[in-house]
Amino acid sequence: MRIYMIGLFIFLANSLHAQDTLNLSIRQADSLFLQNNLSLLAEKYQIDIAKSIEVQDKLWNNPTFGVEISAYNPSRGAFDVGRNGQKAFTISQMITRAGKRNKQVALDVESTRKSEYQFFDLVRTLKFELREIFFESYYLKQTVALYDNQINTLTSTVTAFQKEYERKNISLKEVVRLKALLFQLSNNRADILFELQENQRDLRTLLSIDQPVKSVVDSSDILRYQLDRYTPAALQEKALQSRADLKVAQSQTKEAELNYTLQKALAVPDIEVGAIYDQASNYVNNYFGVNASISLPFFNRNQGNIRAAKSSIGYYKTAENARQNSITNEVNAAIQKVSVADKAYQSVESQFSDQFQLLSTGIYDNFQKRNITLLEFIDFIETYNESIKEYNRLQADRIKVYEELNYVVGEELFN
Known part of the structure; x- marks a missing residue:
């Protein structure tokens, strides 16, 4: 009975621990974000407010x-x-005369449309932030796993060399240098964990949850990021059609035109x-x-308001043109970033990490057998760790620039 109770407690403890961390794929994270994000929920109230004003202005004046x-x-x-x-x-x-009521309602309808575009632009911005942090966290976790493995193996090596030093078989300098390497690895691991904690904070805020989030990524999530089927001209055209912030600018121009019409109508008594x-x-x-x-x-x-409304049309039209130019430049820059990231990624052999891992195992064995010197061993470990760390960073940066292309185009290009 006692053994049964202990087993039950262990099972419950493991279950509770499993519930502490939320394992999410990128699709699940997107879905949870759209359901829970408080900034999006707050922005939806702005749409409701605009629609309420629209309803109010449709009403006739009371007698x-x-x-x-x-x-x-x-x-x-x-x-x-x-x-x-x-x-x-x-x-x-x-x-009322001169169609004031209808013109005011038309202005309200456009204001509601603008609020909806602002909502979609907020979704676009926050989703880019979510995905950037999601994939960065995944690759940082991979780097932490590398350091964990290195620290565990190096700890065993330090322990063995400490015993050899106590037997007067090796010098104290070698033991101290190995301990310094172990300390350096632990510090590097701590730096990455600090970065991961900041990412966890941002992920929980974006998803409006209290649990830690573990990024679950499989090969299909990575392989879908390919630019072969899109040309720069097609992406620019998509951006000009899809970007919510451009639609906000266009809606502001339309609002200015409708307001100019309304102000002229208000001059009619x-x-x-x-x-x-x-x-x-x-x-x-x-x-x-x-x-x-x-x-x-x-x-x-109503001369002053009419003149101001007319000037507003020029202001917002100019801002709209500036936004169009900016979007075209943003798309071109994002395409160039993708090209650079792809070339850098493809320049690294596909077996890069596997070959390094195999060589790393051999290095420990050869060092313990004294087939290589302490300096050669430390130089390899530092080079190996830095290379794998940069390789993981390269993979995260590659996905980031693809997601940036999604962001500047305003569409999901890589489904």
């Missing part, structure tokens, strides 16, 4: 109702509102029409009348 009663009649006393007293009722309705019933204060009792009023545009014809 105005007024009542007037006699407060005091010297011959009849206070509040003389009976059959022979005095009371009056008015009702009026503002009638509205008409207020109404009716009145007056019981006893007019030239006849029980008077019914109608009225209408309109402001006379002698002084204020």
Whole structure:
């Protein structure tokens, strides 16, 4: 029974530990990001706000109702509102002219569209950040695993050499130099772990979770990053059609044009029409009348707002053209980065890490057998670790520039 309980506790402990870390593929991370990210959820409220304003401006103006009663009649006393007293009722309705209401609604619709484009642009930006950190974390983990293996093996070597030193078979200098190498490897590992912790912080923030995230990457995730089927011209065209920030700029230009139309319409005065019933204060009792009023545009014809709206069209149109030029340059630069990264990656032999690993195992054996010197051994270990570290960094940078191309084009190019 005791053995059974111990086994149960071990099983539960392992289960809890497994739940501590969330193993995610890149697709799962994308899905969780779209569901949970608080910045995206907050931005959605901006769309709801814009749609609510759109609904509000579609409503007609409310009519105005007024009542007037006699407060005091010297011959009849206070509040003389009976059959022979005095009371009056008015009702009026503002009638807008020049299509102001429809023009305002059209402006609101475009504002809602702009809010949606801003949301998609935020998705584009944050997803690029998520994927960059995701793959960088994966390759940093690979480098940590390298250091773990080296530290474990070197620790055994140091222990063996310590015993040999105690037997007076080797010098203290060799033991101390090996310990210094072990200390250096531990420090390098700690630096990478610090970087991983910062990545974990950012991943948890982007995914809005509390658990540590482990990046799960297989060969298909890597092989899909190929540029063969796209030409620079096609990518530039895709970017000009897909970039949400360009659509925001285009929407701002459209808003400026709609606002200019609205401001010209606002110069046209509205008409207020109404009716009145007056019981006893007019030239006849029980008077019914109608009225209408309109402001006379002698002084204020909305000149300043019309001029500002017209200038805004030029401003936003210029900004839109600048954004188009910037996007074209960004796509060209991203394509060049991909080309450089691919050439650097392809220049490294596919068996690079395997050959180094095989040689590393032999180096430890030969060093312990004293077939190579201490300096040769340390030089190889430092070269090996730095090379594998840079190789992992190269792979992470390659995926990063491909994801940057996704980002500047505004589409998922490598599915």
